[in-house]
Amino acid sequence: EQAASGMTYPGKDLAVGLEKAAYLCPCCNSLGSIGTSGDDVFCTACGMRATLNAAGRFESEKLPFTTFLEWNRFQKKWMCDNAQTLRERVKVPIASETGLKVTLMKSGAAPEELSSCGTFNVFGDRFELEFPDSDAVKLVVPISETTGFGTFLSGHMYFNCGSGVRYQMVSQKRIALLKYYALWRVLSGRDYL
DSSP states (O other), X not given: OHHXXXXXXXXXXXXXXXXGTOOBOTTTOOBTOEEEETTEEXXXXXXXXXXXXXXXOEEXXXXXXXXXXHHHHHHHHHHHXXXXXXXXXXXXXXXXXXXXEEEEEEXXXXXXXXXXXXXXXXXXXXXXXXXXXXXXXXXXXXXXXXXXXXXXXXXXXEEEEXXXXXXXXXXXSOOOHHHHHHHHHHHTTOOOO
């Protein structure tokens, strides 16, 4: 709509927060390497840099497209095209997040905080939660046993195991939550369009 109408949205820090949704670098295919500062979006792995202008378009010599709509279509297609290769990554995490508050929620029970600084690792066949500040050092959940995955608010994500069991994770920093949702969809064999 913005392209059709020619409307602009002038301001400062136009790109800040985009790293929450842009989880895959279109230049080097690195997951979780996108950062932002002011009007700029960049990749910490390959050095790609683009400026988001008031017309909602990226200005860059490296970026192969000009809008986030195109970027999102690219990353969704890449995830689907590479699903089998991602499923085969069972020794090294595909993606990890540290410093998470992890809470276990069971039907009919009070929420139980498992860690205030947990780590969430995604492998091709499983999720692993590590709790360095708890007696329960690690939890391993096969992706085949997860019945749902979601994100909400800023920095909140969860996955369900069967009926009535949910692990909720909260980050205080800006993270690409969409990356974890996309991984769950493709690793579990669900459509991701």
